Amino acid sequence: MVTGVTRNCRVGVDIGGTFTDIALDLDGVLHSLKLLTDYAAPERAILEGIERVAAMAGIAVSDIGLVIHGTTLATNALIERRGAKTAFVTTEGFRDVLEMRTENRFEQYDLDIVLPPALIARADRFTVRERMNAAGAVLLPLETASLAAAIEAVSAGGYDSVAIGFLHAYANGAHEVAARAAILERLPDISVSISSEVSPQMREFERFNTVCANAYVKPAIQSYLDRLTVALKGIGVEGPVFMIHSGGGIISVETAAEFPVRLVESGPAGGAIFAADIARRHGLDAVLSFDMGGTTAKICLIEKHEPKTAKTFEVARTWRFRKGSGMPISIPVVEMVEIGAGGGSIASVDGMRQIRVGPHSAGSEPGPACYRRGGTRPTVTDADLILGKLDPDNFAGGAIPLSVPLGRAAIEAAIGAVLGLDADAAAYGICEMVDENMANAGRVHAVESGKAIADFTMITFGGAGPLHAARLCEKMGISTFLVPPGAGVGSAIGFLRAPFGYESVRSAVFALSAFDIAGANRLIAAMEAEALGFVAGGLNAGAPVIERTLFMRYAGQGWDIPVPLGDGPFDDGSVGDIAGRFEEAYARFFGRAIEGLPIEIVGWSVKARSPLPPVARVPAIAEGAVVAPTGRRRLFEAAAGAYRDAGIVARGTLSPGDVVEGPAVIVERETSTVLTSAFRAVVQRDGCLRVTRS
Template sequence: MNTSAGQSVRVACDVGGTFTDVCVLNEDSGEIHVAKTPTTVDPIDGVLTGIDAADVALKDIALFSHGTTLATNALITRRFPPALMITTKGFRDVIEIRRGTRDDLWDTYKEMAPPYLSRRDRLSVSERVDYAGKIIEEVDEKEARELARIIKKRNISNVAICFVNSFVNSKNEEKMRDILLEEIPNIKVSLSSEIMPEIFEHERFNTTVANTVLSPVAGDYGAELEGRMKDGGYKGEVLLLHSGGGVMTAKGATHFAARLAASGIAAGAIASRFIAELAGYKNSISLDMGGTSTDISLCSDGELHITNDWHVEYGYPIRFPSIEVLTIGAGGGSLAWRDAAGALRNGPQSAGSEPGPVCYDRGGTEPTNCDANVYLGRLGRKLAGGRVELNVNLAEKAIERVIGKPFGLSNEDAALAILKVANANMADAVRLVSLRKGYDPRDFALVAFGGAGALHGVALARDLHIPVVLVPPNPGVTSALGCLLVDITHDLTQMYVAKVDGADLGDLNAKFRAMEEEGRERLAHEEISPDRMMFERFIDMRYLGQWRSMSIPVESDISDLDAAVQKFHQEHGREHNYSRPDAPVEICRVQVRATGLNRKAELAKHPLGPKEPPAPIGTRPVRFDEEEQRIETPIYDRASLHAGAQVQGPAVIEQLDSTIVVPPGITAEVDQYLIIKMQVPQRS
């Protein structure tokens, strides 16, 4: 795709651990072009290389949006500039004590990850605010200036200030900040009362600390990427995807950097919803299966679920709103193994990109899902347009040695068993995001994407009684497409504790208006015009005496809360399987989502042609789950399948970034947006 003629394009880039995916949308035609390049040590080099590989000139890019694992990796590896936390005396160890829970309750020997700041980097000062916001003890100025001297001596430029109860009165935090700025004018200070003005010290402190340590990482990265792109002729803003399913400018990312910690997985969920709605489905479940993991999310009635309870590493919550995505260790490279009890297991261990699956012939010795698929004929012997050749003989030997002989199975049955365990793991995860939340999978479409999702889509749909499977036009770069479908968003929250029947509606509306004004200022700072601003209000409600709450949307200028309370009872009954309409309901928090509207990507719409597909490009013997032996199966090139074409299973459809398995009895139909739709008959 050459843009030398001055065509205006939108470019999205998703940087993963192995590949950098680039998705290019022609604004005039709606046609999509993709490119895939290896991720580089400096991810910016990989981004620019990917854009170049897509044959796009920077001067022709009208909008650039970017999802990245930069923040996630920085938290996991603890590679960020030195930082300090200043807290109330006696609360220095809150972020290390955590909540006293464990990721694996029964494994007392499993080490927890350390906090983002070591104990020597957590300082304290005398001050105290009570639960109601009354200042019991002002900041000890002498102690505060001594801390400033220590910080200056240690040459620290990033500080988080996290005081107890500052969410109801921030004056002590502000005084501490002012003293630091007097003593060290260039220091960067984050206040917990600004970053996350909510109750619960551990969650607020850890979110602020995560934001502080990531701020220079995200800020430097965004500024450098934007600078290098503008040097090449790009005239717009670099937009970075954040956890809540929106984007921020590079400037915004400096202030709310921790929101980038779930950047990549949010893009896939957004793209999945978009694909499902184009195909006519408001309810959808996304299955983003890559090389190492699978990300699963749910969209009901056109809305993605948002959570405030998420983390990169267990025990260290980040309370910024995030699209609810469940990630499990099931990917193309997940290893099949036998546990101490003699049971067949699959993942979460992975062969990774190096050495990779055994069939890659790069030194891998343990069989993976990829090895099982290539041995059964579901995958061809070449991937990525022929750049990767797969060794079927090596895959078979590994399957026989590790699974076949120990379990007394034939090699084919062993390969089938590997995939059945992987599918069972993914099916259990889908149940967690659907049945556990009160949703019936039979009411949803399954959107299968990522490099490996379409290999397993129909098998999962059968296990879960899902009636239809959708495969996007470019499954392997669908997450990058998600970056082109989002708006600039900011989520603002404030604690507000009151019983519903005693709430002061005037005060409640005033708090909403104040947050909307703050959101308006943030969007204006990011050069969003007033006519492109939108504000949504939410009230978090709970039954009196509970501490878990549910977010309920409300109209602007609330005149009564009856509709919101009724909605709360309804949602509580759906998710928790019980409601108490006669019990008192309490408000615990108010939220505003401030949105700067972008023009959304639109895919080209193609006229429907004849049902007869083009001739297959070849055949090969493939073993399917339902069959006793291999079937000589036609192989189709997806690029040749026109809108309206129907491929009868058994069949395999191949493309540059993915492979689609169409089992016997299933029909793959190409719709007007080139989405492949497979209806899955339900077994009695």
């Protein structure tokens, strides 16, 4: 073991629903492993993983200079409703906004539609007499008597956390700040979140729901992060710990503990960053990122090396692909479609005798039936094992031996016996269903963005992504996909390549016909100072990169579009420039601009991040010889509906230029790449597998 030498050593840790992934970068050399997630104490898997991966790298744990962490704990708490006992304090007359929602029906003609229940029950919501107008002017001062009554109700109810959301607080949060001070004076140990800090954006339902979500998960996330930082120091990790947030940047543990709702999509955001970095290195301008893990699959469009982003998204959708059926979260986020289709997704037969997969997952406890951990319900992993995609003796590098008889028995009992199919046919049905679900999600996501999915190159990662990528490409008409080195722990590697970054967002209406230059400059300056304040600790690599965006619409429209804003302060010439940028963006979205209508700005975004390090373009490589397989096994090909004799090739034995012809399985410790007969893989100079259809 090498110690006492200054090393550039960083660790990325991703806690998923099934596996905890660890990636250690030591002077540019990657070491990684996967462990089953420990639900009772998630930090235990992190500590074990860091100690093991440090031993693999031949270093002491004390040599680790930085830990970057992403987690699904906040997401799971919201989905499973396992948060703190939370109260919501709001403006009198708006107690039921959480249940009334926006009154949009995500399934217009269903008379029995059931909306997701409010995160905080009506009995736990309390009102206060106060009122701001949309410009932030006080219409009704904060009434101390009603506030005192609400505080007494919170005290009597024994709540652990309080969310405060007042009408139009995005324009002026003074009443929320005063209410928080009064609550903490009376109840100093309670956790308090206010909407003007968590999500200072218009549209009260989304803002109220976001601050409630933040308050709901805040005590648990704070406790977890406190335990984690102490435990890391206990095993000798002296370097700082940072968190990846949903927008794809790195923030401090303290910021994450205060605004844990920003961690809801942290793991998937790391995967998108990983794919974007590979796209930069290979000069790919149109990429479909496909991340399939043990619990979910995530699909993201990446154009010109930048993941698609949004300022709102939904979690815990009750209807697949239905916008409006979930819980809206109003924060900056890497935009992607996420479905319950992972290796641990449970298969069943519905009332119409059709195979269904997910969204429920066997997770890590008990896990798929083939894990030998007590699981009895069939999963995608069980089906992959039966169809020859997995080696039962070398799953997760041999750490988790798989049982073919147990997997087969689970599929026969729950699927085969019901439909009159043998285990192989039932496994085929499970895999086809999950692949079609994912392909459909990709098509829908591309169409919603106005793109043709066949024009994209897929970059696939996650433990199950390379297993299913070839079949997805067949279904979506994609001709090429890349499998990067370390694909099995792609999100954790993405954490190591993420910039320090934070996005400040505001809602403030500015009509271009009466543009307030001084007010706009004050707003932008305050937002820039806020964003820089959150990332100041990570800007050692150089001057920050500032990206400014306006969200604009024609006056009277109900929604807005993003419009990139140039550098520098606003001046007398800014109105014409902003109008031109908006009309250009509007024409790009909708075909043409509309003449004569007044234009207004309704939202503002300032993103500050550390500069991305330059990357060398991976040069093209000539194809070499076809590699002879070192073993063979039966592999089921869905397109042919039959088994094929497939070659087995160890990825660690391949060199740049080597060619692997399908049918084949390229195996490595954290995943396997399945090549059907129509595909061939060429190893690139950076170790990526470039897989193309013949």
